[in-house]
Amino acid sequence: MSDSIKYLLDESKIPKFWYNIAADLPVPLPPALHPGTQQPLGPDDLAPLFPLSLIQQEVSTEREIEIPEPVREIYRQWRPAPLFRARRLERVLDTPAKIYYKYEGVSPAGSHKPNTAVPQAFYNKEAGIKKLTTETGAGQWGSSLAFAGALFGIDVQVFMVRVSYDQKPYRRALMETYGARCIASPSNETQSGRTILAQRADHPGSLGIAISEAVELAAQRDDTKYALGSVLNHVLLHQTVVGIEAMQQMEMAGDYPDVIVACTGGGSNFGGIVFPFLGAQLRGGKKVRIVAIEPSACPSLTRGKYAYDFGDTAHLTPLTKMHTLGSTFTPPGFHAGGLRYHGMAPLVSHIKELGLIEARAYHQIACFEAGVQFARAEGILPAPEANHAVRGAIDEALKCKQEGVSRTILFNLCGHGHFDMQAYIDYFGGKLKDLDYDESELAMALAGLPSMRAA
Amino acid sequence: MSDSIKYLLDESKIPKFWYNIAADLPVPLPPALHPGTQQPLGPDDLAPLFPLSLIQQEVSTEREIEIPEPVREIYRQWRPAPLFRARRLERVLDTPAKIYYKYEGVSPAGSHKPNTAVPQAFYNKEAGIKKLTTETGAGQWGSSLAFAGALFGIDVQVFMVRVSYDQKPYRRALMETYGARCIASPSNETQSGRTILAQRADHPGSLGIAISEAVELAAQRDDTKYALGSVLNHVLLHQTVVGIEAMQQMEMAGDYPDVIVACTGGGSNFGGIVFPFLGAQLRGGKKVRIVAIEPSACPSLTRGKYAYDFGDTAHLTPLTKMHTLGSTFTPPGFHAGGLRYHGMAPLVSHIKELGLIEARAYHQIACFEAGVQFARAEGILPAPEANHAVRGAIDEALKCKQEGVSRTILFNLCGHGHFDMQAYIDYFGGKLKDLDYDESELAMALAGLPSMRAA
Numbered sequence: 001m002s003d004s005i006k007y008l009l010d011e012s013k014i015p016k017f018w019y020n021i022a023a024d025l026p027v028p029l030p031p032a033l034h035p036g037t038q039q040p041l042g043p044d045d046l047a048p049l050f051p052l053s054l055i056q057q058e059v060s061t062e063r064e065i066e067i068p069e070p071v072r073e074i075y076r077q078w079r080p081a082p083l084f085r086a087r088r089l090e091r092v093l094d095t096p097a098k099i100y101y102k103y104e105g106v107s108p109a110g111s112h113k114p115n116t117a118v119p120q121a122f123y124n125k126e127a128g129i130k131k132l133t134t135e136t137g138a139g140q141w142g143s144s145l146a147f148a149g150a151l152f153g154i155d156v157q158v159f160m161v162r163v164s165y166d167q168k169p170y171r172r173a174l175m176e177t178y179g180a181r182c183i184a185s186p187s188n189e190t191q192s193g194r195t196i197l198a199q200r201a202d203h204p205g206s207l208g209i210a211i212s213e214a215v216e217l218a219a220q221r222d223d224t225k226y227a228l229g230s231v232l233n234h235v236l237l238h239q240t241v242v243g244i245e246a247m248q249q250m251e252m253a254g255d256y257p258d259v260i261v262a263c264t265g266g267g268s269n270f271g272g273i274v275f276p277f278l279g280a281q282l283r284g285g286k287k288v289r290i291v292a293i294e295p296s297a298c299p300s301l302t303r304g305k306y307a308y309d310f311g312d313t314a315h316l317t318p319l320t321k322m323h324t325l326g327s328t329f330t331p332p333g334f335h336a337g338g339l340r341y342h343g344m345a346p347l348v349s350h351i352k353e354l355g356l357i358e359a360r361a362y363h364q365i366a367c368f369e370a371g372v373q374f375a376r377a378e379g380i381l382p383a384p385e386a387n388h389a390v391r392g393a394i395d396e397a398l399k400c401k402q403e404g405v406s407r408t409i410l411f412n413l414c415g416h417g418h419f420d421m422q423a424y425i426d427y428f429g430g431k432l433k434d435l436d437y438d439e440s441e442l443a444m445a446l447a448g449l450p451s452m453r454a455a
Numbered sequence: 456m457s458d459s460i461k462y463l464l465d466e467s468k469i470p471k472f473w474y475n476i477a478a479d480l481p482v483p484l485p486p487a488l489h490p491g492t493q494q495p496l497g498p499d500d501l502a503p504l505f506p507l508s509l510i511q512q513e514v515s516t517e518r519e520i521e522i523p524e525p526v527r528e529i530y531r532q533w534r535p536a537p538l539f540r541a542r543r544l545e546r547v548l549d550t551p552a553k554i555y556y557k558y559e560g561v562s563p564a565g566s567h568k569p570n571t572a573v574p575q576a577f578y579n580k581e582a583g584i585k586k587l588t589t590e591t592g593a594g595q596w597g598s599s600l601a602f603a604g605a606l607f608g609i610d611v612q613v614f615m616v617r618v619s620y621d622q623k624p625y626r627r628a629l630m631e632t633y634g635a636r637c638i639a640s641p642s643n644e645t646q647s648g649r650t651i652l653a654q655r656a657d658h659p660g661s662l663g664i665a666i667s668e669a670v671e672l673a674a675q676r677d678d679t680k681y682a683l684g685s686v687l688n689h690v691l692l693h694q695t696v697v698g699i700e701a702m703q704q705m706e707m708a709g710d711y712p713d714v715i716v717a718c719t720g721g722g723s724n725f726g727g728i729v730f731p732f733l734g735a736q737l738r739g740g741k742k743v744r745i746v747a748i749e750p751s752a753c754p755s756l757t758r759g760k761y762a763y764d765f766g767d768t769a770h771l772t773p774l775t776k777m778h779t780l781g782s783t784f785t786p787p788g789f790h791a792g793g794l795r796y797h798g799m800a801p802l803v804s805h806i807k808e809l810g811l812i813e814a815r816a817y818h819q820i821a822c823f824e825a826g827v828q829f830a831r832a833e834g835i836l837p838a839p840e841a842n843h844a845v846r847g848a849i850d851e852a853l854k855c856k857q858e859g860v861s862r863t864i865l866f867n868l869c870g871h872g873h874f875d876m877q878a879y880i881d882y883f884g885g886k887l888k889d890l891d892y893d894e895s896e897l898a899m900a901l902a903g904l905p906s907m908r909a910a
Contacts, residue, residue: 001530008466073458077539077834084532106561109835110873150831151543170625170876177879180864270849375632376605379532379563418565418873420626424632 004378009080014072019240021275021347022233023063024282029233030321033308036173038453041318045166047225048403050221051127054120057234063279065081071119074151078107078114079241083249089377090397097400098255099393100410102246102273102422105380107372109174111415112269113144113229116238119228121148121339130223132154135185135210137164137265138337139171140383140415141229142199148178159185159193159213162205165339171419175219192216192314204331207341212314219316228265231311231322231345239272242412249277250410257288259396259408264292265338267345271416275347277311278356290357292348293392297435299332300324301342301359302354303442307449309343319450323350325437326445332435334364335423336384342445360392367391368427371417381452382422459542464535469527474695476730476802478686479737484688484805485776487778488763493908494771500847503674504681506582509575512689518734520692524576529606532710533562533569534696538704543747545852552855553710554848555818555865557701557728560835566627566870567724567850568599568684571693575682576603583829585678587871590640592619592666592720593792594626595838595870596684601635605668614640614648614668617660619792626874640665647671647769655806661797667769674771685721686766686777686800693843694727697867702731705865712743712865714851719741719747719756719814722800730802735812745812748847750822752890755779755799756807756814758897762904764798774905780892781900787890789819790878791839811889815847818889822846823882826872838870839878 022029031040043142046055057065069076086099104112118442124132134152136142142158146280149156158180165172165184175182185205185390186193192212196203211228218226228235250256260277262270277288294301304323313327324346325331331340344352351357364384371387374380382390393411402408417424426432462491486495496615497783501510507711512520522530541554559567579587587609593598597613604611613635620627620639630637640660641648647667651658658664666683675682705711715732719723725747732743749756759778766772768782778799786795799807806812818841826842829835837845848866855862872879881887 003525004532006531011461011463028721070458076461077459098486108836147834169880172872173876173880174836174873176883177827178834179831186811286481335852377635378603379606379633381563381629381632418625418629419875419876421628423626425624428628428631 003086003374007083007252009248011080012080012220013245013248014075015067015241015244015389017064017066019244019276019279020060020063020065020235020237022061026277027345027354035310035315035319037312041387046316047182049215051123051129051225053123053126054234057237057398058232058330068122071122074118075241080175080245081106083246085253086378089374090371092377093394093401094398095397095401096406097397098408099397099404100253100408101413102242103210103413104269105413109140109144109147111140111383111391112239112242112272113141114147115241115272116150116229116235116268119238119378121154123154124225125152125154125254128283129225131157131163132227133214133218133226134227134229135159135207137161137207138339139164139168139175139419140338142182142288143171143178144229145227146175148180149180150178152376154178157180159187159210160255161185161207161210161337162203163333168419184402185213187213189213190216197359204218206290206313208313208327211312212316215312215316230268231343233347235268236271236275236345236347237366239268240275242272243274243276244344246273246410256286259289259291259409261291261389261392261396261409263295263339263385263414264294264344264348265385266341267348271345271348273412278351291392292357292359294359295334295339295388296335296361296363297334298340299324299361300342302361304344305347305446305449306353308452309342309449320346322346323352324446325442328448329442329445334435335420336364336388337386339388340351356400360386362391365432365434368432370394380440381415381417382413383417384420386414460540462538462707464700464703465530466535468700468703469530469534469695470521470522470699473692473817474513474699474731474734475518475520475692476734479734481737482809484801486775490765490770490774491820493774500773504670506578506584506680507883508581509689512644512692513687516887517521523577526577529573532773535700536561538701539706541833543828544580546833547817547828547858548849548852550852550856551861552852553861554852555705555863556868557697558835558868559697559724560868560871564595564599564602565873566595566599566838567694567697567727568596570604570727571684571690571694572599572603574693576607576609577681580607580609584609586612587680588612588669588673588680589684590614590662590669592616592624592662592795594619594630594874595793597637598626598633599684600631600675600682601630601633604635611635612663613637616640616662616665616792617658618788622859622877623874623899640668642668644668645671645802655732659874661768661826663768663782666767667771667789670767686798688802691726691730691800694723695730697727697729698729701728710863711741713862714744714746714864715846716746716748716796716844716851716864716866718840718869719749719799719803720840721796722803724867726800726803728867731808736764746847747814748843749813749814749816750789750791751816751818752789752793752892753780753795754816755797757816758805759799760901760904761804761808763907764904766798773800777801778807780897780901783903784897784900786892789890791819791843792876793840794843817843820887820889823887825849835868836872837868838872839875841869844868
């Protein structure tokens with residue numbers, strides 16, 4: 001019986017550069033637009049929210065962007081992250097497929113999010129910033145920024161979607177242990193929050209609303225900036241450490257993926273593992289099938305419209321072209337809070353439009369089934385978000401079995417589920433439902449997309 | 456600014472042998488006795504509970520015991536565990552001390568416990584055993600055995616102390632996700648449990664009672680054995696992978712500890728990190744100060760009696776000579792459930808009697824203060840048990856500062872606190888109290904120690 005195998009890189013193999021896929025795109029990414037003028041944004045438009053170094057990364061087309069040495073030093077606490085060959089899972093599935101997974105739950109916050117939280121805190125510290133505001137859904141991002149803020153001595157204020165704030169007191173406690181301030185959104189601390197609460201005092205909140213609150217607060221003060229945990233180009237850029245390491249580890253294994261699977265909420269763990277492989281393909285390397293897995297209850301890639309839209313509910317952000325369900329869309333309360341966003345990263349949307357990736361939507365019960373099967377075989381209990389990727393990878397492996405062919409499948413296990421045990425309790429207790437979004441609400445949200453003047 | 460440093464060993468450095476301190480003890484360990492005859496136990500006396508290979512390890516005086524290759528293969532999932540130089544913490548404390556910590560929270564169950572759960576499951580599987588019973592307090596051990604059982608296809612039944620069962624549904628959910636059956640103790644499934652419940656239907660349970668239940672069930676069936684997560688010689692033996700790795704990592708760092716600190720409940724994480732260093736000292740190597748940190752509310756090493764006692768409440772176990780508060784002693788409900796045991800590992804008790812180690816007791820609030828300080832500096836949130844070691848290490852570092860001397864401090868960070876966030880919430884909410892045991896209860900429990908006939 002051969003056991004599951006870990007491929008662990010030496011520390012010297014922690015990437016020295018992030019990989020910027022903008023350099024290799026066959027068609028350039030449509031620019032972000034100013035919501036008033038509908039003209040491409042200039043750096044000044046973003047200056048109230050981000051330090052210049054991050055704005056430069058947001059629009060850069062350089063292929064390689066150097067990782068500052070202090071960031072690499074902190075990465076060393078948990079990077080290189082291990083890549084595993086899931087031999088035990090392969091045996092349980094009785095599949096000829098080879099299944100590999102990159103495991104990002106080894107970070108102190110338990111997910112891939114610190115990969116970008118640390119450089120964002122670093123660049124803000126360099127720019128003299130004293131405080132960062134942000135939003136969080138399930139809390140993976142909020143706790144990661146809280147962690148990074150503690151390391152650099154930056155105050156962090158997190159607007160946590162009300163429904164998660166109430167359901168996940170332990171994530172909140174983790175943020176507070178790191179020294180961050182965590183408040184339920186919508187809150188009374190911003191105009192955006194007060195407006196929503198005036199309409200409905202018990203509003204459950206949404207990522208779109210929490211973003212509005214965090215952006216509003218950051219824009220008001222010179223020593224305060226805003227940090228986002230997904231969607232933006234520079235965030236996906238930072239996450240490419242995942243894929244760059246995975247490429248080296250697949251080489252150690254003497255293998256190369258035929259299929260890559262990752263879950264998509266805002267798109268950051270997906271971009272992180274996929275872009276380095278896709279970039280190699282675009283530069284003439286081996287073609288890889290790439291599958292994005294999203295929740296059926298919030299299916300931006302499979303059911304959204306590819307259009308310019310706002311990133312938040314109060315329409316304080318720029319317009320970006322992306323797959324969107326409409327900025328007023330509120331998904332039902334399924335358990336993968338990190339995937340409950342109305343839009344998708346412009347970069348991920350763009351490569352979907354170019355036909356470079358596929359997308360598939362799953363209901364949550366099938367994802368938890370896969371997660372439990374994975375935990376019993378491999379010993380790691382995945383986050384509900386990551387269960388979507390596990391489901392996708394298992395289905396690819398079962399297809400191999402059906403077809404009697406062996407393929408190499410790589411997926412990103414973006415985080416552990418230690419803070420999400422209520423979801424597992426609900427699953428075992430038969431209390432989980434396969435939720436669907438409201439079709440008429442989606443139609444209304446899409447009808448409300450900003451009208452664009454002809455270019 | 457130099458950052459905290461990780462010392463990571465190559466996989467080939469995962470120990471091939473466990474280290475057995477019995478080989479180097481200046482005075483042999485007093486034997487375990489049969490409770491009826493009070494004569495030293497023979498292997499047959501333990502056969503209903505453990506497979507022969509573990510019984511042999513329990514009484515072995517061989518210095519090195521080979522780790523079976525399938526166990527090493529599974530260890531590879533998370534071993535070698537990292538050792539860190541806590542430079543960020545040193546800066547916060549402004550101490551001339553060098554602080555190193557071995558981090559065992561990287562295992563799938565989040566603590567050092569899988570180091571012994573995996574070999575125990577392996578040897579039982581080899582012996583044809585179909586089911587393992589065990590007890591758990593905070594749940595670290597129960598979830599580790601559940602994990603190991605899943606890997607080897609062995610059914611696991613966990614008796615979880617009632618008060619923890621109610622307080623920690625997430626730990627229970629983790630065990631169930633791994634496929635184990637977890638029931639509250641005292642239960643109606645055993646005579647021991649029913650007897651207790653007849654006296655008091657809402658009994659909060661204790662580790663001593665849960666052990667009685669697990670032992671009773673295992674003794675009844677040929678295909679069922681019992682597994683213990685601490686205290687016994689073979690358990691501490693398996694944990695020496697921690698210290699053997701740490702010795703290699705200290706060598707990588709070009710350093711050697713002046714002081715080693717670890718927390719003690721049953722003694723397994725303490726023995727794991729300490730024994731390899733202590734063994735080297737006993738064979739003529741450098742002398743190391745060794746400090747055991749225990750909770751003031753359950754202070755077996757500092758306030759218990761060194762005497763023969765039972766390991767459980769129903770007196771189903773052999774008699775072992777150890778520091779004990781009496782098998783009927785019920786500690787107050789402080790938050791480090793893994794340290795709420797009336798006894799201490801005979802090996803740890805023995806070296807304490809020989810003057811080879813010191814022991815110190817702390818109240819819980821000071822430990823949580825240390826844990827939060829550690830989390831903000833180093834990014835890792837410790838388990839409440841581990842906070843005792845953090846407190847001890849920080850106090851050693853502050854003493855260095857006071858004395859103006861630099862010493863090298865090594866401590867064992869035996870697990871993360873992701874499943875213990877309620878304790879942090881209580882701490883931040885000011886709801887934590889510094890609990891003390893009841894002096895008259897202790898006196899009564901000690902008065903009830905078994906009377907020993909003269910040898």
